[in-house]
Amino acid sequence: MRTVLHWFRRDFRVRDNTALAAACRSGDSVVAVFCIDTRWFTASTGKTGAYQAAFWLKSLRELSAALVDLNIPLKILTTTDPVQAILALAKRLNVRTITLNKEYEPAQIAQDQRLVREAEKMGIDIKSFKDAVIFETFEVLTGTDNPYTIFSPYKRAWLAKLGQSSLQSAGLAAKSAVIPLAADPIPDPESLGYPAVTLPIAPGECAGAALLQTFTDTKIGLYHKERDIPARPGVSQLSAHLAAGTVSIRQCVAAAVNQGALAGNGGAETWLSELIWREFYRMVLFHYPHTCHSGFQKKYERLTWENNPELIAAWGNARTGYPIVDAAIRQIQQTGWMHNRLRMITAMFLTKDLDTHWRIGEQLFMQWLMDYDQASNVGGWQWSAGTGTDAAPYFRVMNPILQAQRFDLAGTFVKRYLPELANVPEDFIHTPWEMPPLLQSQCGCIIGQDYPTRIVDHAAARIKAIAKFRG
Numbered sequence: 001m002r003t004v005l006h007w008f009r010r011d012f013r014v015r016d017n018t019a020l021a022a023a024c025r026s027g028d029s030v031v032a033v034f035c036i037d038t039r040w041f042t043a044s045t046g047k048t049g050a051y052q053a054a055f056w057l058k059s060l061r062e063l064s065a066a067l068v069d070l071n072i073p074l075k076i077l078t079t080t081d082p083v084q085a086i087l088a089l090a091k092r093l094n095v096r097t098i099t100l101n102k103e104y105e106p107a108q109i110a111q112d113q114r115l116v117r118e119a120e121k122m123g124i125d126i127k128s129f130k131d132a133v134i135f136e137t138f139e140v141l142t143g144t145d146n147p148y149t150i151f152s153p154y155k156r157a158w159l160a161k162l163g164q165s166s167l168q169s170a171g172l173a174a175k176s177a178v179i180p181l182a183a184d185p186i187p188d189p190e191s192l193g194y195p196a197v198t199l200p201i202a203p204g205e206c207a208g209a210a211l212l213q214t215f216t217d218t219k220i221g222l223y224h225k226e227r228d229i230p231a232r233p234g235v236s237q238l239s240a241h242l243a244a245g246t247v248s249i250r251q252c253v254a255a256a257v258n259q260g261a262l263a264g265n266g267g268a269e270t271w272l273s274e275l276i277w278r279e280f281y282r283m284v285l286f287h288y289p290h291t292c293h294s295g296f297q298k299k300y301e302r303l304t305w306e307n308n309p310e311l312i313a314a315w316g317n318a319r320t321g322y323p324i325v326d327a328a329i330r331q332i333q334q335t336g337w338m339h340n341r342l343r344m345i346t347a348m349f350l351t352k353d354l355d356t357h358w359r360i361g362e363q364l365f366m367q368w369l370m371d372y373d374q375a376s377n378v379g380g381w382q383w384s385a386g387t388g389t390d391a392a393p394y395f396r397v398m399n400p401i402l403q404a405q406r407f408d409l410a411g412t413f414v415k416r417y418l419p420e421l422a423n424v425p426e427d428f429i430h431t432p433w434e435m436p437p438l439l440q441s442q443c444g445c446i447i448g449q450d451y452p453t454r455i456v457d458h459a460a461a462r463i464k465a466i467a468k469f470r471g
């Protein structure tokens, strides 16, 4: 009996897992493995953060139990060199085939290329599968066979290509032949140096499926109307599941289509569009790997950024004096998730108002987010900074006051995360620095004492930012 090794990376599920299903179809015994890459996945590296680590490890625990039912032991390797560790395990188990689902980030691609080279020398076959996307990076191209760099035509071409076969599920992985090998225990986040955190949504494949079901049953129809209001539960919160692969992209797109995304249901249509953004950013990062550290638009690489440590610290400590920005930062730090509208507002504020390079914010979000995904994070930051593919033009600088008044008029969201502003009247909730001194003492919020004075004047900062870009 031969043994196939399946390497789990960001596909923590037994249903609709293309590579795992293929491994199980082989009729051989299957062993699964996950690598804790300590260059990324420990608290001291400052990379994978506490929320994502907790979400992943708890999801892996559920996955390991589900795999036992399929006779597949999940091994855990803790290493600084996953390729070497995987191949050593493969050698020990006399494995001839390793299955994996494709990844699209530059560092992962380089690692997989090395795996293929080294495995070949050992006579091991690497079988990699399309799984995390509906369409491969080369499947949706312009008429001249180039990658799209603007979202709208990409989306049109993507939709035109979508057919029944694109959503074909790999089903539940079949039971494999029994192998006398025990699963390894899944470490606690604390053993990797992470502080204990409370996840805002339940991890694991079962919870992911339930969340998708609830969203499509009760919220998707109103998604286009509710999705920009951070105080309301109008979005799916499936991002951490999509990033860990506890929910598959096919399950999500199929759910959107079933709810009328292609037949004029506004909510489902808009939600599908967001899923296409995810794929667009993967495609962009794949074709333009330099964008993970430098701007897509080379003309803006000449710009210099103030990167003032005090201002960056004020932003990161929720002490900018702009309630919508500070409440958003508290949301991400207290839950590991931030509403999309607030990601845009805070990212624009850091890059434009505080004159900070987008890469600094991108790295902080990496540590804070439970749904961190390099392609989407880089894409979102570059969009906000005005340096990306389909970026907001540099002269469009979000006004945090107007944004707050538009999407959180009564300050419901702001007050949820900034209890110090609980008694500030609605008229001043987004501009507390304008409160007369008497009112400040009446509502128990002295500006500069109970809540910070604003660290920058948005109107002046906006003019400066636009002038800088104009050159």
Ligand SMILES: Cc1cc2nc3c(=O)[nH]c(=O)nc-3n(C[C@H](O)[C@H](O)[C@H](O)COP(=O)(O)OP(=O)(O)OC[C@H]3O[C@@H](n4cnc5c(N)ncnc54)[C@H](O)[C@@H]3O)c2cc1C
Pocket: 227, 235, 236, 237, 238, 239, 240, 242, 243, 271, 274, 275, 277, 278, 279, 281, 338, 339, 340, 341, 343, 344, 347, 365, 369, 371, 372, 373, 374, 376, 377, 378, 379, 380, 381, 384
């Ligand atoms: C500065 C910035 C940083 C971001 N960093 C990340 C990140 O690290 N990981 C991440 O998954 N998303 C990121 N996003 C995109 C978006 O904010 C989140 O995907 C979304 O808020 C997640 O909440 P949700 O699952 O409720 O989304 P929903 O509104 O329910 O959307 C469904 C799914 O579509 C995808 N999606 C939605 N909006 C976007 C978008 N603008 N770009 C790409 N995919 C999208 C996500 O997978 C999301 O789960 C970032 C956006 C910005 C502006």
